[in-house]
Amino acid sequence: MNTSTLLRGLLLLALSAAALTASRPASAQLTRADSAAVLLATAENFANRGAYDIAEALYRHILERFPGTAAAETARTRLEVVTGRQSQAGGEAELKVWSSLYGLWQGVAIPLAASADDAEVYGLGLLVGGPAGFLLGRAMARSRPRTLGQARAITWGGTWGAIQGWGWALALDLGTGDRDNYDGSLYGEDESIEAALTSMIVGGAAGIAGGLVMARREITPGTATSAMLGSLWGTWFGFSTAYLADVEGDGLTAAAMIVGNAGLVAGALAGSRMPLSRARARLISVGGVVGAFGGLGINLIAQPDGDKTIMATILAGSIAGLALGVAGTRNDRGETDPGEDLSAASLPAPGSLLNWSHGNWAFSTPLPTPALEPTGRNGGRDGLVWKVPLLKVRF
Numbered sequence: 001m002n003t004s005t006l007l008r009g010l011l012l013l014a015l016s017a018a019a020l021t022a023s024r025p026a027s028a029q030l031t032r033a034d035s036a037a038v039l040l041a042t043a044e045n046f047a048n049r050g051a052y053d054i055a056e057a058l059y060r061h062i063l064e065r066f067p068g069t070a071a072a073e074t075a076r077t078r079l080e081v082v083t084g085r086q087s088q089a090g091g092e093a094e095l096k097v098w099s100s101l102y103g104l105w106q107g108v109a110i111p112l113a114a115s116a117d118d119a120e121v122y123g124l125g126l127l128v129g130g131p132a133g134f135l136l137g138r139a140m141a142r143s144r145p146r147t148l149g150q151a152r153a154i155t156w157g158g159t160w161g162a163i164q165g166w167g168w169a170l171a172l173d174l175g176t177g178d179r180d181n182y183d184g185s186l187y188g189e190d191e192s193i194e195a196a197l198t199s200m201i202v203g204g205a206a207g208i209a210g211g212l213v214m215a216r217r218e219i220t221p222g223t224a225t226s227a228m229l230g231s232l233w234g235t236w237f238g239f240s241t242a243y244l245a246d247v248e249g250d251g252l253t254a255a256a257m258i259v260g261n262a263g264l265v266a267g268a269l270a271g272s273r274m275p276l277s278r279a280r281a282r283l284i285s286v287g288g289v290v291g292a293f294g295g296l297g298i299n300l301i302a303q304p305d306g307d308k309t310i311m312a313t314i315l316a317g318s319i320a321g322l323a324l325g326v327a328g329t330r331n332d333r334g335e336t337d338p339g340e341d342l343s344a345a346s347l348p349a350p351g352s353l354l355n356w357s358h359g360n361w362a363f364s365t366p367l368p369t370p371a372l373e374p375t376g377r378n379g380g381r382d383g384l385v386w387k388v389p390l391l392k393v394r395f
Contacts, residue, residue: 103133161207234263291321
């Protein structure tokens with residue numbers, strides 16, 4: 001467990017203890033409803049202070065430990081509000097960070113596309129591009145509250161649009177580059193670089209516009225992540241399959257771009273209909289990467305003669321890895337995205353420093369739990385104490 005998580009747990013313990021007067025004895029037995037109410041008040045205190053991550057953990061703990069109580073019903077509603085605020089905060093940060101970097105890239109790409117020779121022009125582009133991009137991202141975030149999934153649709157729209165612009169510039173031989181006299185460089189002539197950059201700038205702007213249109217509807221982080229990863233895997237499948245089909249030259253790039261767009265659509269549909277959480281989408285993709293490197297390892301051991309055999313082995317490994325990733329995470333909901341079902345059965349059940357459930361270990365912030373214990377030697381009056389669980393085992 002990292003230091004920030006430990007400090008967060010200590011802060012949680014201190015403020016939770018301060019929510020009640022521990023020295024005041026309880027005259028009656030503390031019920032489940034009372035315990036849930038105490039935790040609910042503590043969670044709302046954290047939410048009012050802006051510590052949404054700790055408040056979220058407490059709300060989930062109430063839903064998991066005290067289902068059926070009035071506090072649990074309130075916690076369910078509060079949890080939707082807290083996760084929504086967290087998602088909007090993440091969306092705003094996503095837009096600001098990405099747009100700042102995109103602005104810096106534009107500050108260099110635009111002078112290059114215009115064949116600028118003076119270093120001062122590039123320096124001015126860097127000075128203006130970053131702040132201008134940041135202001136653009138802030139304006140998009142403030143114009144309408146956007147969740148992390150909606151923001152990712154905008155940012156990946158701009159990135160994917162630029163990639164598409166670069167790919168189609170190569171596939172369509174934009175510019176005056178002579179692709180028949182290809183000398184091994186990325187472009188046949190310097191002018192082709194300018195044409196490709198222009199195409200990337202236009203494609204990025206079109207992608208941002210498309211992302212803004214898509215962001216008008218609710219998009220979960222899992223759907224956005226699935227669409228992004230689907231476009232990348234589609235690009236790989238398009239290129240490798242075309243290579244195995246003896247497609248050469250510009251056809252390889254065109255195939256990669258076309259199938260990449262198909263992968264983008266397929267990933268978005270899969271993420272919204274299955275539905276996929278962001279964590280599960282990443283795990284499935286990691287399975288594909290591991291499978292592809294496994295295929296590469298087989299090639300290094302077997303050392304086949306033909307290039308197509310090498311490509312086919314890597315392609316087969318990536319497909320097998322993705323399939324195993326889907327099967328292996330079938331019952332793994334991963335993180336709960338805002339808007340997903342918040343029933344107690346679907347929520348994670350941490351609450352202790354170390355948690356074991358069905359063969360899996362996990363660390364989390366220990367959540368204090370109120371309880372009554374005798375304060376005297378001879379059966380004296382019970383007092384309210386707080387217990388901090390360190391180990392939780394579920395069979």
